[in-house]
Amino acid sequence: MxxxxxxxxxxxxxxxxxxxxxxxxxxxxxxxxxxxxxxxxxxxxxxxxxxxxxxxxxxxxxxxxxxxxxxxxxxxxxxxxxxxxxxxxxxxxxxxxxxxxxxxxxxxxxxxxxxxxxxxxxxxxxxxxxxxxxxxxxxxxxxxxCAPQPSMQLSLFKISDMASAPWLPKVTAPNPEYELFPLTELRDEERTRLMAGIAAGDIPEGLSPFADEEHLVPELSFGFRKGSDVVAWMTLIRSPFVPDALCYRSLFVNPKLRMANGFGPFLAAHAFRHHLTSPVKEERPKGLFGTSYTATKELNFVRKRLAPHCCDLYESRTATLPLLHE
Ligand SMILES: CC(C)(COP(=O)(O)OP(=O)(O)OC[C@H]1O[C@@H](n2cnc3c(N)ncnc32)[C@H](O)[C@@H]1OP(=O)(O)O)[C@@H](O)C(=O)NCCC(=O)NCCS
Structure with a gap:
């Protein structure tokens, strides 16, 4: 003592x-x-x-x-x-x-x-x-x-404001060979392949569709595939820390498909519309969109498309203390 x-x-x-x-x-x-x-x-x-x-x-x-x-x-x-x-x-x-x-x-x-x-x-x-x-x-x-470091830009919005943003109806629909599906319908072989991608470091663990799976809102989390290739996803979770908001947890697009396809905005727009019309909206009428400060393209999207419709913008920070052993 x-x-x-x-x-x-x-x-x-x-x-x-x-x-x-x-x-x-x-x-x-x-x-x-x-x-x-x-x-x-x-x-x-x-x-x-x-x-x-x-x-x-x-x-x-x-x-x-x-x-x-x-x-x-x-x-x-x-x-x-x-x-x-x-x-x-x-x-x-x-x-x-x-x-x-x-x-x-x-x-x-x-x-x-x-x-x-x-x-x-x-x-x-x-x-x-x-x-x-x-x-x-x-x-x-x-x-x-060590001095705290900014880690994520956090954008808080009322889903009724975000879902009526003027850019939403203008989002281009993807080529019909791509299919949007509820993550609950992820096939066993697709899960196995995604797990292998995570283990190989091709998919960052923190952005995987399985991150915070215990808090996942299955009816509002979607995958995006071409044939049996899952190329993108957007997961939504009930974070215990933000009781009135759904957290837009992982938005990930295969790096090879990031240029000019508009898959990220398409998945985000889809999630906003579903959140608005879901019964979950009564319990969590807000959304919290987190973007890593290292994701430059996504940060630009957030600043241009999301920020004007947000009620609060703030950030998360991380800090470290090395524990020196004599
Ligand atoms: C943050 C918190 C834990 C600090 O506790 P505390 O017992 O007052 O801290 P201490 O008295 O040990 O002070 C620690 C240092 O912060 C400084 N400090 C404390 N309160 C401060 C204040 N309001 N403004 C500026 N400095 C302050 C102290 O001077 C001290 O620095 P020093 O060693 O250079 O003199 C307390 O304010 C708290 O419980 N806040 C609510 C919960 C919270 O926000 N927790 C943080 C994240 S989980």
């Missing part, structure tokens, strides 16, 4: 691993979608994704919580060391205890735990919409993290 000096006007606080008796008291110190994970921390269950939760507590109870996870399946380096990162899921302190060093102490304790586990670095991904962006980035800086 680490004891920390009292900030002026506050009693001291300690940092310890989450205990079973803490569950109720710390639930408000993380995002609703991570609350079920807290129970996994205190159970002996061996999952492939291990969760760590550290609690800062004063005499009056918990005042801060950090949650992080790491994969037991990720690669081991030739030297036998785990190369898995420790991913921060959430970091929060109670408002009365902010600016008192609580998050700094949690961060330090988490880094020590990461080193103890033999992990090589800590990562965090967050959006510029988080409640305390300034404070959080200050915390990263003062804890020695």
């Amino acid at each position: 680490q004891r920390h000096p009292a900030p002026p006007g506050h009693p001291a606080f300690t940092v310890t691993p989450l205990a079973e008796g803490d569950l109720h008291a710390v639930a408000g110190l993380t995002f609703p979608s991570y609350r079920p994970l807290l129970e996994k921390v205190t159970s002996a269950e061996q999952a492939k994704e291990q969760v760590i939760a550290l609690v800062a507590r004063s005499a009056g109870g918990p005042v801060g919580l950090v949650m992080a996870s790491y994969s037991l399946l990720e690669s081991i380096s030739p030297a036998g060391k785990s190369t898995a990162p420790l991913n921060i899921l959430s970091m929060m302190t109670t408002p009365l205890w902010r600016h008192c060093g609580v998050a700094s102490a949690l961060m330090k304790a988490l880094a020590e735990e990461g080193k103890r586990l033999g992990l090589t670095c800590m990562n965090v991904r967050y959006t510029t919409k988080i409640e305390s962006l300034l404070a959080f980035e200050h915390l990263l800086l003062s804890a020695g993290w």
Whole structure:
């Protein structure tokens, strides 16, 4: 247990691993979608994704919580060391205890735990919409993290606005030898071929039609094939982090077919129309379109076609702290 000096006007606080008796008291110190994970921390269950939760507590109870996870399946380096990162899921302190060093102490304790586990670095991904962006980035800086890097441009829109954008009816229909199909009708041999493409690195794992499959909205996710060759897809997911929006998760067109075919805008327009007329629209009337800052062509499409019909534009950022082992 680490004891920390009292900030002026506050009693001291300690940092310890989450205990079973803490569950109720710390639930408000993380995002609703991570609350079920807290129970996994205190159970002996061996999952492939291990969760760590550290609690800062004063005499009056918990005042801060950090949650992080790491994969037991990720690669081991030739030297036998785990190369898995420790991913921060959430970091929060109670408002009365902010600016008192609580998050700094949690961060330090988490880094020590990461080193103890033999992990090589800590990562965090967050959006510029988080409640305390300034404070959080200050915390990263003062804890020695590398400067945060922009990762995705995020475009939030009401589907009723996007589906009535004037460019939509002008999108060219593809040559009839191409067929649009619901991803639920993906054939076994097509799945096998796509999996082989992912394994060979031809299809980035993060953009595969199987990414975040557990959150997929099957009736609104489509593939695009010529014969038995799946050349493009657009998947939509229910992200637990954006409860009123459908996330336009993976828009991918085979690189050989990207020039001048207009398949990307065709698939996006198709998804917008289906979202508008689907019953899912009642539950999630907004859409969130994420575009990597490395996808120059898609970024141009987003800036020109989507941005004028969005209600909010923001970004996600990532940051890293190498965990140096003596
Ligand atoms: C972000 C958050 C965790 C910081 O917690 P905290 O306990 O106040 O942080 P600390 O007191 O340890 O301060 C860490 C550093 O940030 C600075 N800082 C804290 N609050 C700040 C603020 N509002 N503005 C600018 N800097 C701030 C501190 O001065 C300190 O830097 P220093 O070491 O150079 O002095 C807290 O504000 C919070 O819970 N916010 C809501 C949840 C959230 O947005 N979490 C982030 C992503 S999950």
